[in-house]
Amino acid sequence: MTTTMDPSAVAADAVVLDDIDARPGSTTSLLRTLIGLYLRTLGGTISSAALVRLAADLSIPTARARTAITRLKQRGLLIAAPNASYDLNPAAVPMLERGDRRIFEVRTMRAGDDWTLVSATIPETRRDLRHQLRSRLQFLGAGAVAPGLWIVPGHLDGELEMLLDEIGARSFATLFRTADPRPARPLAEAVSAWWDLTALRAEHERFLTSVAALDTSAPFAAYVRLIDSWRVLPYIDPGLPAELLPADWPGARSVATFEGLSRELSGRALQHVQQCTTG
Known part of the structure; x- marks a missing residue:
């Protein structure tokens, strides 16, 4: 007899959703960010009902949330667990830890660095x-x-x-x-050819525009959207020395904005998640 495997049943060692597989701002991306931020703190398990409630706090309708959750199961980030709940796939933990380092430990080169x-x-x-x-x-x-x-x-x-x-x-x-890299032209000119600084600038401006619209009176939604909008930038922007970048480079402003809002919102956002998942 031939058995058809449920496509949502993914082995624990399957390939998991990578750091920027989902477009920031999309339903899948917001839920992936939510899971990355909180599921480890919650012991690696969350009920389906709590996850849908938290999605609603991000203005995600129930039907869209359930579709996105199914997608995250298919990609191996979540594993179905007993009692209508989900476990974080252990195979996803190294990816999330790598993301933590990039997102929350922003590093910038200085002149003379290797x-x-x-x-x-x-x-x-x-x-x-x-x-x-x-x-x-x-x-x-x-x-x-x-x-x-x-x-x-x-x-x-x-x-x-x-x-x-x-x-x-x-x-x-x-x-x-x-x-001491020595291109034939000045290093600042070489850097502008080696990296697409126009595209990087556009990403910083996108981020700054997106956070200007955050409603900080709803700290949970504001914090998840802040992280979701920010999380791509620390990957694609390598943190080049200020001496090699245009004088009006927006990178420092982006970092300061992110760090300030993160300090303001993170604690209250966590309290909301804990109340939602233990009530």
Whole structure:
């Protein structure tokens, strides 16, 4: 007899939703942010009813919330548990911990800090890996110096090693550390070619516009939306030295805005979640 497997039944070691798989502001992204913020604090389990109630506090209708929850189960972030509840997939914890470091421990280079260069030669037979490496390096905040050669701030060296191991590309890559890269033109000009600063500026402006509209009288919804809007930026913006960026660069303003609102909202938001899940 042939048995059809429920697509929502995902093994605990299945591939889980990656850090920026879901578009910020979407229903799936907001729930993924909610889960990343609070499910570990709640012991890794939440009832279906509580999750739907919290979604309602984010102005997500019940039907849309249940559809998004199903999607998160299919992608392996959540696992169905007894008593109409959900467990956090243990395989998602390293991803969430990586996100914690990026989101809440913002780092910026200073003049003279180390850089790491990555030279990777991947055979034609592994074009899939080549594409994956390129997209993941962009997500890490790497600049493209030349085909097969990328550069990242030295403080991202550990994450770079993890990325290469995670996707199986370490054997194709050689890493170099330097505090003195010497392009043929001034370093600030080279940086503007290695990174798409226009796109990065647009992301900062998007973030600043989105948080200006937050209703801080509803701290839970405001905090989840703050994190959801912010969480992409610390990945794609590597934190380049101010000396190498335009004078009106909005990065410092974004960081200060995020940190100030986070301090203001996080405690009250957690109280709301605890009341909602224990009542």
